Amino acid sequence: MLRIKPDQKQRVTLTVNGKLVSGYAQPRLLLTDFLRHEMGMYGTHVGCEHGVCGACTIIIDDVATRSCLRYAVQCDGLELRTVEGLAEPDGKLNTLQKAFNENGALQCGFCTAGILMSATKFLQDNPKPDRDEIKEMLSGHICRCTGYEQIVRAIFQASGQ
């Protein structure tokens, strides 16, 4: 096992949204802080830093994951998908994002990045969910603005049912 001293910076190389990137991280640097402050990717939001609110959810090796509960050094060599990777290369919103936009599924937008990532993975596994399944998935996220209803509608719409 790799052993690193507490104050020693470690090179971390990972694939984010299909691009190989690397930076340096002390062992205690959270993945959220690595993404935001080292990589300059501010799309991933930090809401509680104890794994409850879901705002920081990203997809790591095809699993929707709280990035605030990971250290950057743990993710060396892994493949990450973040909200910055959702839109089409020309900047056009993808189906899910468009559905959020059309349904008023975001107000302040702070929780949205995490919800979009969970929903992306969720629809991949369960392409035709019913409303209750969508709500169950959303139980891993806290949104204080919308009361969730318009988010449920957006995800349902994005599933093309």
Next chain:
Amino acid sequence: MVAETISPIPSAVRVPIKFYPIALDRVRYVGEPIAVVIAEDRYVAEDALELISVDYEALPATADPEAAMADNATLLHEDVGSNVVHHRTFQYGDPDGAFERADRVVKLDWRYPRYASTPMETYGMVANFEKQPDRYTIWSNFQGPFILHALMTGALGVPGNRLRLITSPHSGGSFGIKQAMFPYMVLLAACSRLLGCPVKWIEDRLEHLTASSTGADRADGVEAAFSKDGELLALKFNNIVNVGAFVRAPEPASVYRMHSASNGCYRVRDIAVENRLVVTNTTPIGLNRGYGGPQFYYALERVMDAGAKALAIDPAEIRRRNFIQPEQFPYKAPAGATYDSGNYETGLKKALDLAAYDALKEAREEARAEGKLFGIGMAAGIEPSGSNMAYVTLAQTPEERAKAGGRSGGLGTATVSVDPSGSVTVKTVSTPAGQGHQTVAAQVVADALGLRPDQIDVITEVDTLTSAWSLASGNYANRFSAVVIGAIANAAEKVATKIKLIAAENLEVAPEDIELVGGNAQVVGVPEKALPVRRLAAQTHWHPAGLPEQMEPGLFETTIMNPEMLDAPDDQDRVASAVTFGYVFDLAAVEIHKDTGKIEVVKYVSVHDVGNVLNEIVVEGQIYGGFAHGIAGALLEEFVYDAGANPQAGTFADYLCITAPEIPDLTIGHFNTPSPHNTLGAKGMGDGSSMLAPTAIANAAADALDTFDVNLPLTLNKNWSAANGRPYERAGAAKAKVGDGPREEGAVEGGLKGEGTVELSASPIEVWELLLDPDTLAAVVPGCEELTQLSDDSFSAEVKIGVAGIKGVYSARIDLRDKIEGESVRLVGKASGGLGFGQGEGVVELEHISENRTRLSYSYSANVGGKVAAVGQRMLGTVTKLLIGQFFRGFDKRLRNVNGNSRRVSIGAILKRLFQGRY
């Protein structure tokens, strides 16, 4: 040191409370800033935080307003002489006479819980101080500037133009909470001055949950006088507000926001109000969605249900009989509010239809016949929007107000400009936090100028040095659609008028014959006679000489408007507190499951009058969002404090934000009575069901349980107790019976308590000696890193303990009292560290069983506070049990070793060395 550069921040309550943004020599609540650590990065700052050690001398503390009001209560602010820091009584009409005439008087009292909307984005700010001239600049996600800018400049001792507030164009939710960040802004500004560099702070979630702001918890009561046919004759409100440790501005506004509309939707004119503000050892309260509304309607709308029940009138019917009638608008309420428009009965009927009320009542009878607990509750309310800044001065007597000089108004400002390229920009100071201000502003301006919304840029960033702003600027009291949009529409209209004048001259028609459509200024009905709006607008820059005579060049129109009804409070304490008055009627049906205590919301209908709807999706989103906050307050969310005023909800695992599956399905109904107080006929909206859902649900639960004694939040434990006729005890307080080891532990109110017995393999006197031996203690106290005997009866120790993943080092001091050798001793101790503090006491008794057997009994009680209690209270009981178990296992092992080879001291010394890692 920081405090030397800051003066206390005043409030509308004129008492000698010195409110600094950092504690000086006394800490009054857990969460109060005591030190600011500034470092190059946050990780280093957190390290440094743990090095701070504070030696507290503990004073009695309470989170309970009634306890704080007691005669012998410890005073939070000695100069005030009482913990009741504000007390006023009001009378409108003749409430006493009306109560004498009444056929029936109904009385309720209750506790309203403390909860908050906890925006997902916490406070964030950068403060910078520059010299020559001395100027502070603060970038933040504040939702002001509001009147708070003036308080901040006062605290920093600078004129207004030397405190530049720049607020971000977007904010990650607020719901009122981000109003309360201004003391932190002052604190950071002072830090920047002291350090000579910009400083940044992003609040973390623990800080947010313990030290930002919450809605008010209250210990209120209400009395209502009714005639026998259900006419509401008079009301008496007795409001006791737990304001927290300080009266942080704009408090005491929470108890005055609804004041001038104390009659709610009803014609009642005889009203008495008594308001008391109590300071306790809790975080100061402040704005939270519905600000004062949820607490107000909990009084009014529950007593309406109680009156209905007492008089055997249907709760919908008793409301209908008392509603202000459509032809009475504009309606002057007894305490001064002017209701703009409404039709309350229509709203009620719509709600009853949507709920299929008669069928629902039948369903209730059927459910009850099957032994189920099924109830229906409702609540009606007006939604005041666009506040009069002066309503807060009701906290002062008319004489005090006269002396202080007049106060009134709630200015709305907006700028619409067109640059030389013909591009339109709207600038507003409404500091949106997700309410769609940009969307709606673009739409309104586009309509006025005949353009598309995507052609309009809306700038919501506020800069107090360059924006057109005033005392009311900011985001609160639903003021966007009540006031701000009027200013935007007005500024857009000025631009449109100018464009029409230019077009009229160019097209040689009268200006009133010009309309702005499809990007063109065209002659009405003659689309081929048209000029592009953008070109006409650009002409004001490119060709001023060609403009109509006497027209000012350029296109930069700012509107500053004051809704005319927002007058100063009169000498009878009447004030028009708001501009528009929307209406909400909520109806809920619930079933409470006897076996689990689960409360199931079977049906929820909410009908709204928001005046003219400006944007359907935005309105709907606000209604769903407000509903979620109301339901959350009714069912789940509460900031719990223990009896020692330690906050128990420092994480989202303890503060239970409502999630998607917990929100019942909502049926929304609309009807609109356009507001004459608003250019577009719109009313403020957004609070909505956040004000009424707690009451509608409580009324439904009261109906289901056949008692008015219900208290929010309606948790499983509470419901189960009520449904099964058991007294309610807070979760964790239940007494478990176990054999050896601690018999009770956990979140008993008042802290940790426990007792237990162990049998040890030595005689009482051997146990006694070993128990008081510092080497032994050092070896067996779990996590003990160093133990020093200070005197015969006193020890100090450094102990490393982890609770809920938070490992910290604590300095402890333990004194032995009432020693009876070989029999008993009382231990009194306190500990503190970077992560928390505690104090406690325990008694150890030894009993001889046989030659080499001693029964040791112990009992302890302790209070734990600080971070460790806020994030780990669920685990404290278990951890304590674990540590005590470890202690006695270690202790017994030592005893056996001692008996085995009688080399007590040397083994102790070796063990100690081993333990400390020194060989």
